[in-house]
Amino acid sequence: MTMHTKTPNTIPLVDIRGLRKRFGTNEVLKGIDLQIQRREVVCIIGRSGSGKSTLLRCINGLEEFQEGVLTVHGQALKINDPHAMRELRQNVGMIFQSFNLFPHLTVGQNVMLAPMLVRALPKLEARRRAEQLLARVGLAEKFDNRPDQLSGGQQQRVAIARALAMDPEILLCDEVTSALDPELVGEVLQVVEDLAEQGMTLMLVTHEMNFARKVSDRVVFMHQGKVHEMGPPDELFNHPKTPELQQFLSAL
Amino acid sequence: MVDFSFWDIARNLLLALRWTVALSLIAFIGGGMVGLVLLIARLSKLPGVAHGVALYVQIFQGTPLLMQLFLTYFGLSMLGVDTSALFAASVCLTLYASAYLTEIWRGCVLSIPRGQWEAAASLAMNFREQLRYIVLPQATRIAIAPTVGFLIQIIKGTALASVIGFIEITKAGQMIANATYEPFLVYGCVGLLYFTLCFPLSVWSRHLERKLSVRH
Numbered sequence: 001m002t003m004h005t006k007t008p009n010t011i012p013l014v015d016i017r018g019l020r021k022r023f024g025t026n027e028v029l030k031g032i033d034l035q036i037q038r039r040e041v042v043c044i045i046g047r048s049g050s051g052k053s054t055l056l057r058c059i060n061g062l063e064e065f066q067e068g069v070l071t072v073h074g075q076a077l078k079i080n081d082p083h084a085m086r087e088l089r090q091n092v093g094m095i096f097q098s099f100n101l102f103p104h105l106t107v108g109q110n111v112m113l114a115p116m117l118v119r120a121l122p123k124l125e126a127r128r129r130a131e132q133l134l135a136r137v138g139l140a141e142k143f144d145n146r147p148d149q150l151s152g153g154q155q156q157r158v159a160i161a162r163a164l165a166m167d168p169e170i171l172l173c174d175e176v177t178s179a180l181d182p183e184l185v186g187e188v189l190q191v192v193e194d195l196a197e198q199g200m201t202l203m204l205v206t207h208e209m210n211f212a213r214k215v216s217d218r219v220v221f222m223h224q225g226k227v228h229e230m231g232p233p234d235e236l237f238n239h240p241k242t243p244e245l246q247q248f249l250s251a252l
Numbered sequence: 253m254v255d256f257s258f259w260d261i262a263r264n265l266l267l268a269l270r271w272t273v274a275l276s277l278i279a280f281i282g283g284g285m286v287g288l289v290l291l292i293a294r295l296s297k298l299p300g301v302a303h304g305v306a307l308y309v310q311i312f313q314g315t316p317l318l319m320q321l322f323l324t325y326f327g328l329s330m331l332g333v334d335t336s337a338l339f340a341a342s343v344c345l346t347l348y349a350s351a352y353l354t355e356i357w358r359g360c361v362l363s364i365p366r367g368q369w370e371a372a373a374s375l376a377m378n379f380r381e382q383l384r385y386i387v388l389p390q391a392t393r394i395a396i397a398p399t400v401g402f403l404i405q406i407i408k409g410t411a412l413a414s415v416i417g418f419i420e421i422t423k424a425g426q427m428i429a430n431a432t433y434e435p436f437l438v439y440g441c442v443g444l445l446y447f448t449l450c451f452p453l454s455v456w457s458r459h460l461e462r463k464l465s466v467r468h
Binding site for chain 1: 365367368370371372373374375376377378379381385386389390393
């Protein structure tokens with residue numbers, strides 16, 4: 001990696017150094033070093049249990065880690081400092097495998113709530129923004145529906161609009177299509193791809209290899225809690241260097 | 253010896269019924285408020301608090317309400333507090349209800365998927381906002397039926413306040429039975445009055461349970 005030798009205006013948006021995470025005695029992240037630049041799209045691939053999702057969840061403080069430094073936007077992540085976490089999480093959006101929409105609120109309220117609470121956005125403004133964002137993911141007409149009236153693909157698109165409502169600088173996507181019926185995967189990936197084209201910084205844990213190949217600037221292969229191999233998608237998929245990655249790709 | 257008509261018995265029992273209802277409401281509302289504070293304290297993950305609340309719950313669940321009433325009544329007067337039976341019964345039943353309600357509600361909060369907390373957290377909401385806007389509204393729906401169910405337990409529990417001399421309908425029934433020598437009639441009426449209080453609540457609770465569980 002050459003990033004930190006460059007000029008200061010290319011300070012990585014996310015800078016992870018020496019990150020170690022244990023669940024009890026089980027070490028799941030064994031010293032991760034990873035830098036994500038602005039506007040970069042990075043896909044993380046690997047077997048289940050390789051620590052991909054855990055790494056992603058460390059970046060917005062959903063998981064604690066025991067060693068190492070993680071900075072976003074130059075600010076070190078301090079999990080026990082609620083104010084620092086509130087700042088950080090406004091910059092880091094997350095989309096989950098299971099959508100996690102708020103079932104007691106309408107689609108529109110799902111998108112409006114956090115900006116009104118966290119950013120103190122006036123209700124009308126929040127509503128206007130929510131309408132724009134829902135239109136952007138193709139769901140303008142669902143504003144007053146309940147989440148359970150939507151298909152999985154639609155729910156996930158609402159979740160994307162909800163995350164975007166906070167104007168994050170980076171979006172973490174944790175297997176966002178894994179819970180979807182095959183015919184609904186496309187519409188969600190299309191939205192993610194549009195975001196990538198519009199210059200959103202994205203970090204995706206995914207099992208959709210074709211998608212990873214298509215949208216990524218860089219692919220990270222994780223194996224047994226470490227970044228095992230990393231590079232541009234063509235290089236990584238066409239010329240895997242390590243036997244572990246070769247095996248992983250051939251098993252697909 | 254004075255003769256008591258059935259009307260005299262009924263009138264006195266109905267007058268005493270007001271105190272059963274009042275004590276139940278005090279215990280339910282007071283217990284609800286204390287229980288909510290305990291719930292939030294327990295969820296906030298402040299060091300040591302969760303264990304403290306768990307112990308509190310265990311103490312009230314692990315001892316008979318009758319003992320709790322005795323201990324409160326005599327304990328308060330030992331502390332030099334000039335207690336009426338109503339005051340002691342209110343304090344005791346409030347604490348008793350708070351221990352049960354906080355545990356019932358904790359179960360409801362725990363049944364909200366972790367993803368809801370995580371989604372709220374990753375939208376930069378703080379603990380209070382996560383609880384207030386995301387978790388409690390959902391947990392409340394689940395909690396309504398068991399909470400109404402517990403209200404029935406409280407109403408029946410107030411009968412025990414008779415042992416510290418509080419005149420609610422069980423105590424009133426006892427006094428009237430002693431005066432009239434008609435214990436079966438009197439206690440029959442007392443039982444019927446409890447039933448008319450509790451049965452509608454029980455039906456309502458079951459109705460809520462069915463209605464709210466279908467929606468998911």
